[in-house]
Amino acid sequence: MPVFVEDPAHLSKSRLKSDLVAHNVELPPGKSKKEVYVQLHLKHIDQKNAADFSSDEEDQVQDVAKPEDAEMPDPSGLTDDDLKAALLVHGVKAGPIVASTRALYERKLSKLLQSDGHYQLNGAEKGILYSDSEEEEENGEEDDAESDVALQPLAKWLHRKGSVLYLTITNISFYFSATRRRPIKGAAGRPVQYAYPDTAVSPTTLERREVERRLVPILIQVLVFLIVVCVLYLIYVCLWDTSFSPFVALLDSLNQMSDSEEGLLLQTEVQDTPAPSGQE
Amino acid sequence: MSSTSQKHKDFVAEPMGEKPVMALAGIGEVLGKRLEEKGFDKAYVVLGQFLVLKKDEELFRDWLKDTCGANSKQQGDCFGCLKEWCDAFL
Numbered sequence: 495m496p497v498f499v500e501d502p503a504h505l506s507k508s509r510l511k512s513d514l515v516a517h518n519v520e521l522p523p524g525k526s527k528k529e530v531y532v533q534l535h536l537k538h539i540d541q542k543n544a545a546d547f548s549s550d551e552e553d554q555v556q557d558v559a560k561p562e563d564a565e566m567p568d569p570s571g572l573t574d575d576d577l578k579a580a581l582l583v584h585g586v587k588a589g590p591i592v593a594s595t596r597a598l599y600e601r602k603l604s605k606l607l608q609s610d611g612h613y614q615l616n617g618a619e620k621g622i623l624y625s626d627s628e629e630e631e632e633n634g635e636e637d638d639a640e641s642d643v644a645l646q647p648l649a650k651w652l653h654r655k656g657s658v659l660y661l662t663i664t665n666i667s668f669y670f671s672a673t674r675r676r677p678i679k680g681a682a683g684r685p686v687q688y689a690y691p692d693t694a695v696s697p698t699t700l701e702r703r704e705v706e707r708r709l710v711p712i713l714i715q716v717l718v719f720l721i722v723v724c725v726l727y728l729i730y731v732c733l734w735d736t737s738f739s740p741f742v743a744l745l746d747s748l749n750q751m752s753d754s755e756e757g758l759l760l761q762t763e764v765q766d767t768p769a770p771s772g773q774e
Numbered sequence: 775m776s777s778t779s780q781k782h783k784d785f786v787a788e789p790m791g792e793k794p795v796m797a798l799a800g801i802g803e804v805l806g807k808r809l810e811e812k813g814f815d816k817a818y819v820v821l822g823q824f825l826v827l828k829k830d831e832e833l834f835r836d837w838l839k840d841t842c843g844a845n846s847k848q849q850g851d852c853f854g855c856l857k858e859w860c861d862a863f864l
Binding site: 587589590592594595597598599601602 | 823826827828830832833836837840
């Protein structure tokens, strides 16, 4: 076995390459130094062939294996067994690592290492990190889209609630202004108001909300908003309780009073007219 | 996942025998061609890859994407089809 006798360091780079390929070893990236090839050669081929190797090669093997513990191993430099062991460390029970599966397991390992190394990163940054392949990019976009979708109803809800609130507020103010002008039921004024707040809400409050959303966390916003909604709703209810129904009652009584006054007047007139004739 | 295609049902209904790779759900003409170019000409070859990946969905999806550029739905269809076939016949 000439390969066994020869010191790999004395082999040519192309010979090393072809040996590595022949032994089904993943080649290091294109512009690697000869040193890398020699190490791979020692690790993958000589290790297999020679049981009685001297200890310094074993040291080299260990040197190559050590970076694995140091968080950032190059998965392509590992042997099949090392790769399997490294995956097991990360809790993945790998299947057979053969030519058709090795690349997948390598990628899985580097993924795992990345997620370990950047554990504290938030999802968005992870998405960027992982966007090395198309499908994941799609997934990332989907995730983004999902978060957007998750936010959208809330934003819509906020806007809607905002406009509803605005409606109620304007309703109330309209109601009062209407009451001052004319003591008829508030329903008369409403159709006009619906058109009004739409234009009033969009430019001012929406813009303000946009700014606020970036300044304050959404949770606090929601909380504050809910409180405001509650308070306004209470005010609204109180106003309707105290003003509307009594107001209707007032209206009714006013109408009744005027009716009865008129009736009374008529009656008195009626009574007045026959009285003289009766007297006469 | 709630509804399966006719292709899926057909594939899962019987042993795959010598069916071509295009008989797999999610593998149409284009993906089938690409797989054939890479040597995966029969459904059982893809099954072999599926099994050697220990029926792991993530790995199989990755592999299918790498090999023939299948999209997410195609990956899912193919995986589901092989998984169900295995549950029935393996």
